Amino acid sequence: MLDVMKSRELQATIFALRTARAEIRRDINKHARQLIRPMWREELSTRAANQLERQVIVNRASATPSDRGFKLRAATGGALSGGLVPSFEWQAAEFGMTPRRVTVEQRSRKGKRFTRTTTVGKQFRSRSSDGMIAFDAASKVGTRLVATWVRTVVEQLAKLPGAEVR
Numbered sequence: 001m002l003d004v005m006k007s008r009e010l011q012a013t014i015f016a017l018r019t020a021r022a023e024i025r026r027d028i029n030k031h032a033r034q035l036i037r038p039m040w041r042e043e044l045s046t047r048a049a050n051q052l053e054r055q056v057i058v059n060r061a062s063a064t065p066s067d068r069g070f071k072l073r074a075a076t077g078g079a080l081s082g083g084l085v086p087s088f089e090w091q092a093a094e095f096g097m098t099p100r101r102v103t104v105e106q107r108s109r110k111g112k113r114f115t116r117t118t119t120v121g122k123q124f125r126s127r128s129s130d131g132m133i134a135f136d137a138a139s140k141v142g143t144r145l146v147a148t149w150v151r152t153v154v155e156q157l158a159k160l161p162g163a164e165v166r
Contacts, residue, residue, distance in 0.1 A: 013150045016157060017067035024160065029066050032152040036063045036145050043137040044074055052123055056086045056093040057133045065149045072142065074134035094131045097121035 004010045017025055040063040048054045060077035064070070075090035086093075099121040107113050125132060 009150065010146070013153050014067050017153060020157070024156075025067065028153055028156045031156055032065045032149050033063065035148055035152055036065060037061075039063075039141065039145060039148065040072055040137070043141045044133060047133045047137055049125065050123075053093050053133060055080055056084065056090055060086070061134075063145060065145075070146060070149065072134075072138050072145070074137075092121065092124045094133055094135065095129070096127040096132065097124040098127045099124075 004014065017028065020028070041058060041061050044058045044061050045054065048058050057075045061074040062076070063072050075086040075094070077086055079085045099119050101117050101119055103115050103117050105113060105115050130136065
């Protein structure tokens with residue numbers, strides 16, 4: 001996405017954060033998270049087309065800026081009510097799935113076995129090699145989130161007594 005080695009402004013921002021005291025760094029990162037997380041979640045939710053995609057990808061999404069890296073996360077957290085674990089089984093919601101017919105073996109209440117065919121994957125969008133929600137959102141809004149983070153760091157450092165920001 002962004003290469004810090006190609007941007008002197010990003011290098012200066014990271015250097016300024018790394019040289020700041022730990023409590024100042026924590027306060028700046030906390031303030032930046034409060035600004036960036038809602039922007040990230042809003043961008044994800046505009047791309048999610050249905051409730052399943054919102055539950056799997058958008059819910060529990062987070063953005064974590066720091067002097068060590070900038071993390072945008074989606075599809076994290078524990079199992080949903082049906083047993084699906086978003087952190088392990090997010091691919092169909094993000095990239096879609098081609099519906100396919102499968103044969104399922106079942107057992108009746110009395111114990112008799114029988115087979116039936118069913119279609120799996122109907123609840124997902126059609127297959128796409130590019131991500132439709134998180135990957136698309138990160139490519140569209142990633143630079144804006146980093147710019148917001150840089151602006152926040154500069155503003156917070158400028159508020160410190162005795163600090164000079166150019």
